[in-house]
Amino acid sequence: MYISDLHENRNFYFKKGVVMAKNVIGRILSVLALFMGLVFSVGAAEQLAGTTLDNLQAAFNGESNAKVRYEAFAEKADAEGYKSVAKLYRATSKSEGIHAAKHAEMIKKAGAEPKATIEKADVKSTKENLEASIKGETYEKENMYPSFIKQAEVDKNSGAVMTFKGAMVCEVEHAKLYAQALKELDSWKDASKEFLVCQICGFTSMDKNLKQCPVCSAPRSKFDVIK
Ligand code: FE2
Numbered sequence: 001m002y003i004s005d006l007h008e009n010r011n012f013y014f015k016k017g018v019v020m021a022k023n024v025i026g027r028i029l030s031v032l033a034l035f036m037g038l039v040f041s042v043g044a045a046e047q048l049a050g051t052t053l054d055n056l057q058a059a060f061n062g063e064s065n066a067k068v069r070y071e072a073f074a075e076k077a078d079a080e081g082y083k084s085v086a087k088l089y090r091a092t093s094k095s096e097g098i099h100a101a102k103h104a105e106m107i108k109k110a111g112a113e114p115k116a117t118i119e120k121a122d123v124k125s126t127k128e129n130l131e132a133s134i135k136g137e138t139y140e141k142e143n144m145y146p147s148f149i150k151q152a153e154v155d156k157n158s159g160a161v162m163t164f165k166g167a168m169v170c171e172v173e174h175a176k177l178y179a180q181a182l183k184e185l186d187s188w189k190d191a192s193k194e195f196l197v198c199q200i201c202g203f204t205s206m207d208k209n210l211k212q213c214p215v216c217s218a219p220r221s222k223f224d225v226i227k
């Protein structure tokens with residue numbers, strides 16, 4: 001064998017070694033990335049779930065802010081001439097206040113003080129406010145409350161499970177009412193609509209013939225009428 005052949009062979013095996021090393025490093029990096037991704041996603045899920053007491057505080061904070069935000073949206077709707085939208089927001093504001101009070105009860109039962117940081121409402125046009133409200137309610141009914149309920153079930157905190165579930169059902173109705181208002185926005189300028197709010201659980205409805213609360217079974221006499 002010639003010396004030049006030897007060189008070529010060495011170069012060949014050297015290059016092959018580099019390619020193999022690159023493949024191995026690539027695989028290690030992808031496994032590492034997968035592992036890190038798993039760690040972060042599990043971390044994010046845990047962060048969302050938290051402890052049931054943390055979740056009660058987060059829900060109390062969310063409901064307290066929603067109450068204030070919807071009052072501000074009601075004023076804006078009034079100013080823009082959407083009288084029935086303003087009434088809807090007054091009804092939902094009352095409902096969110098009931099949810100906040102129910103979460104607060106559970107927080108106190110756990111030996112803690114309810115804490116909320118009230119942020120200034122980001123008030124835009126009524127159309128935009130309705131869109132933002134639908135987003136907020138959808139997040140609560142599809143993400144926040146389902147994860148809080150799961151955690152409360154794991155923690156065997158039946159009181160928290162009940163207060164989370166009660167609020168979640170009401171948020172479903174709120175999202176529907178906002179969607180209807182958005183769809184029929186022009187006709188919600190007149191003040192003819194009335195809203196019922198259950199004083200016990202905050203269930204909100206436009207059904208004038210409602211006899212009993214579908215969430216907590218309270219009789220009609222326990223409903224406030226926003227007109
Ligand atoms: Fe609520």
Ligand code: FE2
Binds near residue numbers: 171174
């Ligand atoms: Fe709501």
Ligand code: FE2
Binds near residue numbers: 218
């Ligand atoms: Fe109710």
